[in-house]
Amino acid sequence: MSSPAPAPPPGAVPPPAAASLAPALPADLDRSCRWPVLVLGGLSAGWLVFAAVLGVLAAIKLHAPGMLANVDWLTYGRVQPAAWNALVFGFGAPAGLALALWLMVRLSGVPLVGTGTILFGAAVWQVGLKLGVLGILAGDSTGIEGLELPRYASPLLLAGYLLIAPWALVVFDRRQPRESYLSQWYLVTALLVFPWCFASGYVLTSFLPLRGVLQAAAQAWYLQQLWVLWFGSLTLATVFYFLPKLTGAAVPSRSLALFGFWTFVVFGGLGGLTRYAGGPFPAWMLSLAVVGNVLTLFAVYAVGANLLPSLHAAVSRLKGNVVLWFLGFALLAWLAASVLTALNSLVTVRHLTHFTLVTPGLDQLALLGGFGLAALGGMYGVVPRLLGRDWPSRFLATLHFGCAAGAVGLLAVAFLIGGLVQGAALNNTDVAFLTVAKRYLPFASTGTLAQLLWLVGSGAFAVNLLWLLVACARTVCVPAARALVEPLPAEGKA
Amino acid sequence: MKPVSPARSPAAARAARAAGNATGALGAPDLDWAPPAVGTGATTPLWLVGLFGVMLYWATMYLDRNGGGFNPLVFNQGELLADLEARVPRSEADALLAQGRRVYNVYCSACHQPNGRGTPNQFPPVAGSDWVLTEGPNRIIRIVLNGMQGPITVNGNQYNNVMLPWRDQLSDEDIAAVVTFIRGNAEWGNNAGPATPAQVKAIRDATASRSTSWTAQELLGIPVKD
């Protein structure tokens, strides 16, 4: 693998036959979206590492409160949201957009348009996010969990998004086979949901704030859309494309897929308030959230029934297929996170898990395990096709998968068990509160280990990507440089 | 749905293969652009649709039982407004008294006077009045609803005047409030039980056909208490 076949430099691929109505070739499609996907993907890889560093820092501070306490920029209450925003908006959203663009172009069989606008949008997004994360570290956070970006940053992100995402919908509209594929349904959902929930969340909490707890209701709705309908949809879109392609098995039932999709869209967005079960909200709001989360299980079942058999049948193909590892793990993590979320919304369970590590544990399982691994797996599949060159190091990719899967598994298990222990102690008033706080410490330390693993994996990915980019640049630049240094023979021949 | 396989020119196919060969992507085969195949034969299993229907029914039941009647004041799942009502300290009378005082000041105090003592020989008192401080408010609600005319003996004194009917001006709640106020006004030394809007509504409905004012004689035939 480290000695790839001599690849034609990117520029050598024949130009796309954009004018003709004949279906384009994969190479033409890839060429059309090469720069946007690479730029968004590369930036997201950088943020992935940065977020992992902040995540490690936050995780350490959870069980070692004295560390770096003298620096106000690095207090837990700032590092934690900074890490969250770096992960969600630095890695998650751009990686998701990159995959959405690539998948949409691939599945629609139409080259991407609006490349320049997309690159400009990515720049605007980056500026906004850097301002925002710096603002959070400086103490300008809005104080609403998940919506911390200061007022001067959040509009930039929305503007950046609106410069990027519509082009995917334009491509979808021009698709060659009129019959659309499952992944496209989920992509359309994700692309539509994000600006809506982002705008609703930020406008209703920091620009025209609602009164009192309604802010928290708007926040819970936003988080639910972001987690389920945005990250969930992107996960499913990626998984539904790559798994059948890699295993060679068809998705068994279109009818079940339709059923799953519509139950997902209709009920997926309702369950936000389980975050605040028992909180200061009228009972009907909390009950509606429980109902929404439980009914989403039908979508989970439909996805599982459509994909798990093919994954099971493809066990023999798993050997050496890193992309399949990532996507298979992502599917399992997403299924587990969805089932546990539904379970966690039941009143009796919630009574135990409330205000404990279970909440971040499930969030991380869905974000890192579900979406994160799906997006990374997608990157492993997509980037070589864009560059016409395979990954330089199989070892680093294997290391990445091992670390990432290990981190997600460790984090989920530690936080779920730790949450239950913490919840049982919280509910038992014979246990003094300090003892409660002490009981979660071992699990928080395990969380730090998991975050470290995740950091190592992310570092491996970033190094691998950088290596690949440098290698590609060399194949392009070295001949060009030679041509500059030794122009005479060429001219002489002419 | 059928996977669409695009017609390719040999040259283009060669180019694609050249690109594809280089992109093993860690073991992944090259992916053509056609969407993955989707089987159309299998339908959604019937049991799943059936279970979905059952769960939708469960959802409505759950909301009915734990939704607090969609009332914004019910915060505990499983409770209804009635449970809240049952917990409120018994001071609704305070609210009724306050409302009753307002109603009394607007509609009654001109004749019965702000101190409730009436005007000698013209308007009978409500403070300490034997007509007001009966065991139940049945008669006095009727008087407020339809008015009163003719001779009446209050605390041994004779009065002969006309009281206007308030059926159309005052709501059930207003009448309950003002009756509660005059019966229970401790400042006047009154200490009789309250009237409820429900009582007023019952009497209003029962006497809906009556268009004339009451006379003392008629009223004495009506039990003070149900």
Added chain:
Amino acid sequence: MKHGPLLFLGVFTAVFASWVAGVLAPHVQIGGQSLVQIDELGIQYPLDRTGEAKQGAEIYRAQGCHYCHTQQVLQEPLLSRLTLTDAGTNIAEVVATLRKVRRDLDADTAAALVSRPPQVVLAHAGASATDQATRLLTNAGAQVESTIANLGPDLRRGWGTRRTVSRDYLRDEPVFLGQIRLGPDLANLGARQTNTTWLLRKLYNARIELPGSTMPRYPYLFTERRLRPGQAPSPDALALPPEFAPPPGIEIIPTREARQLVAYLLSLRSDALFYEVFPPKPQTTTTNAVSAPVEATNAPPTQTSSLDLRPSDFPLRTSDFDLRPSDFDLRPSDFDLRPSDFALRTSPLALASP
């Protein structure tokens, strides 16, 4: 799906429906909630915060305190237990009534229950069911007693006297509900902790007041000041136990931010009682006079004693209120006016103003 617009429309409708249910409908329903008028005290609850406390909320936000502390008190659904303490004289009537209240009882069991009081006749019943059963049984001549079964761990930990509801947060901007309790709930902190020095020490180093605490230090909310030889220590200086005290000649002075944060923490209260949050009143009836609800006493709406709180439930020890002599020590420098004291004043005559 061949029709892109239909897909788009379907998704749009579904998301819009969830937005209506999750954001718009709640806003229409409780967005216009009014403050609670408490006539007895002549106030509107929740109270508006002082300017200093409002500034403190900004510090709370900037430090991200809400990532470890919640501000919401939860409560179990209020379930009561009804005990029959005396069946009175009309046994047959009481048995019949009991079978009306408890339809699951057969005649023999009901008779057995009535014959040997005290007996629990209702357990885990809602407030309205308990109320109705009380009325029916007392009308039949029996005496009953109702107790509240369980109010939940939050109240037992002394984090509040009742659950919090939406009206408690009308003045909060933003609302710091919080999702995780790595530290105790703060919704009602101002009611259980009134000691400024204690809170300041807690912020400086939580281990001073509670050895082993997992709360971070906030040393940057304090300044270190080096005393010149012979200079009197500042009255604002934080009194610290020897093991946490700075070296001699240096004193720790809370910054304005620390004081504002403490003012905010002291302003956190959610213990006023109003319609939605009245806890149930345990009742012991001795007569069958419960005919009309209003004829019961006009009890003042402060029934905190009804909550099953033991003093030990409150995490405060008496030592929390131990003020050390140094807390009251006024030193000559207390009366030192610094130039900044004059910053906003136009006339030296105004110096005497607070």
